[in-house]
Amino acid sequence: MARATTGENRVVMVEMPPDLPILHADQRRFSQVLGNLIANAIKFTPAEGRIAVSAFVRPDGGVSFAVADTGIGMAEETIAAALEPFRQLDGSLARKFEGAGLGLSIARALCELHGGTLSIVSAVGTGTTVTVSLPAERCEKARLSA
Numbered sequence: 001m002a003r004a005t006t007g008e009n010r011v012v013m014v015e016m017p018p019d020l021p022i023l024h025a026d027q028r029r030f031s032q033v034l035g036n037l038i039a040n041a042i043k044f045t046p047a048e049g050r051i052a053v054s055a056f057v058r059p060d061g062g063v064s065f066a067v068a069d070t071g072i073g074m075a076e077e078t079i080a081a082a083l084e085p086f087r088q089l090d091g092s093l094a095r096k097f098e099g100a101g102l103g104l105s106i107a108r109a110l111c112e113l114h115g116g117t118l119s120i121v122s123a124v125g126t127g128t129t130v131t132v133s134l135p136a137e138r139c140e141k142a143r144l145s146a
Contacts, residue, residue, distance in 0.1 A: 010042060010045055013052045013053070014054070016055050017056060021057065023134060024139070029113070032110060034053070034065060037103075037130050038051070038067055039103060040130075041067050044069065045069040045071035046072075049127075050070045051067070053066070054066050054068075060135075062133055064131055064134075065133075066129055068130075069129075071127050073128050082120070083104050114134055115137065117132070118131070
């Protein structure tokens with residue numbers, strides 16, 4: 001487990017298992033997926049909040065990555081809208097958070113191009129967990145049994 005702080009003293013915990021298989025994916029694009037998710041977690045989590053990035057091998061041999069935060073969260077009925085391109089949940093001119101509204105939609109599209117899925121669990125005032133799952137076909141099987 002690694003621990004880092006952002007420029008605003010947010011704690012970011014990173015937990016990656018030592019037996020994580022090698023993934024066959026476009027490194028640049030998959031890094032963009034995780035980067036977008038981590039950037040959102042930092043943006044929507046107050047300075048005293050926590051962010052956790054983790055990975056795990058699923059029973060089916062696929063790999064999932066989760067980015068969880070204790071930020072502002074979203075209502076369940078707004079999650080679908082947050083995944084639409086250029087969609088901001090706060091559309092007012094005086095909105096608090098900047099951005100074009102592309103991070104989640106790009107992350108989902110890139111994940112799907114890799115044969116994977118992106119899911120969101122969130123609650124207002126509690127935080128958000130975004131999980132990206134890649135199929136077993138994207139994992140080097142030799143590492144799974146090691």
